[in-house]
Structures are given as C-alpha cells and as structure tokens.
Amino acid sequence: MEDLETPSIIIDSEIMEENLRDMADFARKAGKKLRPHSKTHKIPELALKQIDYGAVGVCSQKVSEAKVMIDNGVKDVMITNQVIAEEKLQVLAQLAEKAKVSVCVDGVPGIELLQNAARDNNVELRCLIEIDSGMHRSGVTPSEAAELAKLIAKSEGLIFDGIMGFEGQVNNFPKNEWPPIVKEAMDVVSKAKSEIEHAGILVENVVVGGTPSAKIVATFPDVTEITPGEYIFYDYEHLSSGLVPIRQCALSVLSTVVSRPAPERAILDAGCKTFDFDECRFPGPKDPSLKVKFVGLSEEHGTVILEDEPTRSRFRIGEKLEFLPYHVCPCVNLHDEVFFYRRGRIEKISKVLARGKVY
Numbered sequence: 001m002e003d004l005e006t007p008s009i010i011i012d013s014e015i016m017e018e019n020l021r022d023m024a025d026f027a028r029k030a031g032k033k034l035r036p037h038s039k040t041h042k043i044p045e046l047a048l049k050q051i052d053y054g055a056v057g058v059c060s061q062k063v064s065e066a067k068v069m070i071d072n073g074v075k076d077v078m079i080t081n082q083v084i085a086e087e088k089l090q091v092l093a094q095l096a097e098k099a100k101v102s103v104c105v106d107g108v109p110g111i112e113l114l115q116n117a118a119r120d121n122n123v124e125l126r127c128l129i130e131i132d133s134g135m136h137r138s139g140v141t142p143s144e145a146a147e148l149a150k151l152i153a154k155s156e157g158l159i160f161d162g163i164m165g166f167e168g169q170v171n172n173f174p175k176n177e178w179p180p181i182v183k184e185a186m187d188v189v190s191k192a193k194s195e196i197e198h199a200g201i202l203v204e205n206v207v208v209g210g211t212p213s214a215k216i217v218a219t220f221p222d223v224t225e226i227t228p229g230e231y232i233f234y235d236y237e238h239l240s241s242g243l244v245p246i247r248q249c250a251l252s253v254l255s256t257v258v259s260r261p262a263p264e265r266a267i268l269d270a271g272c273k274t275f276d277f278d279e280c281r282f283p284g285p286k287d288p289s290l291k292v293k294f295v296g297l298s299e300e301h302g303t304v305i306l307e308d309e310p311t312r313s314r315f316r317i318g319e320k321l322e323f324l325p326y327h328v329c330p331c332v333n334l335h336d337e338v339f340f341y342r343r344g345r346i347e348k349i350s351k352v353l354a355r356g357k358v359y
Contacts, residue, residue, distance in 0.1 A: 037229025042354035044072030093121035118157025133165035162205025
C-alpha cells in the first residue's frame with residue numbers, strides 16, 4: 001500500500017467480505033430477499049460477488065448504470081428511479097431482452113411512456129410503484145398507488161411487479177430515533193399494499209430499506225426485499241451515527257501530507273475532486289487516535305487542523321494517511337479505479353466501470 005500513488009481509494013478485502021457475509025446472513029435469517037444498490041460501488045464484479053453471497057440481483061439508479069451491470073453479466077436489475085426520456089426508454093427496452101429488468105413509476109405519464117416503449121420494442125416491462133414513505137422526494141400516496149396499479153394492470157406490455165419505498169429520512173435523526181421513524185414509513189408502505197390489494201391486485205413484492213434502516217425494516221412482515229447499498233463498505237456517516245464500529249469500514253482514501261504551513265495546520269493532496277462533500281460534511285480519519293478537523297476542501301487540497309501534539313507528529317510531509325469519506329457512493333464515483341488490499345498488500349485493481357453514468 002505504501003507504494004501507491006495518492007490520492008487513491010483503497011478497500012480492505014477481508015472487511016468487505018465480512019460485510020457482504022453479514023448482510024446476506026441477516027437477510028437469509030430474516031426471510032427477506034437482498035437486492036443491494038450497485039450505485040455504491042459501480043463495479044459489476046462486486047455486484048456479481050454480492051449475488052454469489054446470496055443477493056437476488058442488484059438495484060441501479062440510472063439506465064446507463066443498469067446497462068453496465070447487465071453488459072457485464074448481471075441478470076436481474078431493478079432501476080429505483082423513474083425513466084421518462086425516449087432515448088432511455090429505448091435502452092431500457094433493449095436491456096429487458098437481455099435480463100430481468102424492473103423500473104419504478106410514480107405517475108400516469110411515466111406509465112404511458114413505458115407502455116409505448118414496451119409495445120414499440122415488443123417486450124414486457126416490469127413496473128414497481130414508488131411510495132412516498134416520508135422522505136418527500138418522489139413517490140405517491142397509498143390511494144394514488146392503487147389507481148396506478150389498476151392502470152398498470154390493464155396496460156399492454158407492462159407487468160405490475162410490486163411497490164417500493166425508501167425511508168432515507170432516518171439519516172436526518174439520531175440513531176435512537178430511527179425505529180419509530182421507520183415504523184411510520186412502513187405504515188405508509190403497508191397501507192399502500194392494502195389499498196392496492198383491496199382493488200383486487202396482488203402485491204407480490206414490497207421493496208424497501210437503505211443501509212441504516214435495512215435491519216429494522218426487515219422485521220416488518222409485509223416487506224419482501226431489502227435494498228442496502230453502502231453496507232459493502234460503510235463510511236464516516238455510518239461511523240458517526242453509531243451504526244457500525246470502525247472495524248466494519250472497508251473503504252478509505254489514502255492521501256499524502258504535502259505541506260505543513262503552520263504547526264497546527266496540514267495540507268493533504270486530496271480535495272473535493274477526491275472526496276465527496278455530500279450534505280456539506282467532511283471526511284474523517286480512519287485512525288480514531290488522530291485528532292483532526294477538516295476545515296476546507298478545495299479542488300486538489302484538503303486543509304486540516306491538528307488538535308494535539310501526537311497528531312501533529314504524525315502529519316509529517318510525505319506521510320500517507322487514510323481518511324473515510326462521509327458518503328461513500330459519490331466518493332467512489334470520483335475515481336477511475338480502486339485498489340483492493342489484504343493484510344497490507346495490494347491484491348487487485350478494479351475499474352469503476354459505471355463511473356459517471358448519470359443518464
């Protein structure tokens with residue numbers, strides 16, 4: 001690892017594999033299907049590894065991301081987003097000829113566009129209705145979901161495949177408040193299921209669950225499938241919330257100290273082109289003994305304040321140190337490749353093949 005150029009993403013293979021095993025074992029024991037989000041790693045070989053550990057398939061957030069996964073051997077992809085552009089719908093229909101593909105809808109126009117794409121390409125497209133379970137991003141109410149399910153059921157070329165919700169609002173609250181927030185979200189999802197089935201349409205799949213809440217939502221009987229993504233690596237947000245201990249954080253950014261302009265200040269060779277800055281939150285040190293406070297990320301520089309003498313002695317010019325990204329998904333998307341290591345030695349380099357796939 002000391003031979004690597006910096007800044008570089010490094011991944012501890014043993015920790016990653018333990019994280020994969022842990023979530024797969026949990027889902028199996030809970031009697032739920034596991035469908036991880038590929039948007040976290042954007043690497044098809046990791047998607048296939050997750051499937052080897054027991055996942056039924058993966059989620060992708062964009063059609064282009066799903067295409068990379070399918071072109072590289074993944075046979076079951078759910079696009080947890082709405083697709084309305086004609087060009088994307090054509091690609092989606094072509095992908096449905098190669099693999100099992102499902103997509104989310106939350107309105108009549110989207111259903112009509114999907115129906116046209118299915119008819120024009122002579123394929124069947126699977127649709128899940130997205131439920132707004134409290135995040136207030138996209139999605140519909142339970143009563144609206146029932147009307148959309150009836151429309152899908154009578155639409156040529158479309159298959160109603162269930163409902164999906166995302167209780168991402170838990171990230172805005174302390175961990176001890178997550179259970180009641182998740183329950184409130186699941187009450188909405190369950191009501192949607194009930195409304196649709198009251199209309200005479202069976203809801204076979206109820207898909208929910210990000211990494212922070214996956215092990216909570218899996219306790220609800222209506223849930224059939226969980227969709228965590230970041231669990232493969234975890235990140236500084238999960239460490240800060242108390243979701244996981246440091247020993248479960250598999251991915252870090254290796255960075256070099258390039259300047260010490262003042263005794264209490266150091267400059268790293270990693271800035272906002274290397275780290276994510278999601279929610280305006282800074283990275284954190286992987287070594288918890290380091291008393292470091294990030295105060296700035298410019299394009300190529302990270303500025304940190306060193307808060308005690310032992311930390312200042314560690315930040316020598318040329319020293320390589322590891323930092324945890326606050327949100328791992330956008331961080332990975334900034335890099336062309338990642339380096340896997342085992343017991344300090346690099347064992348594999350993987351291209352981030354779905355990097356930049358935002359359409």
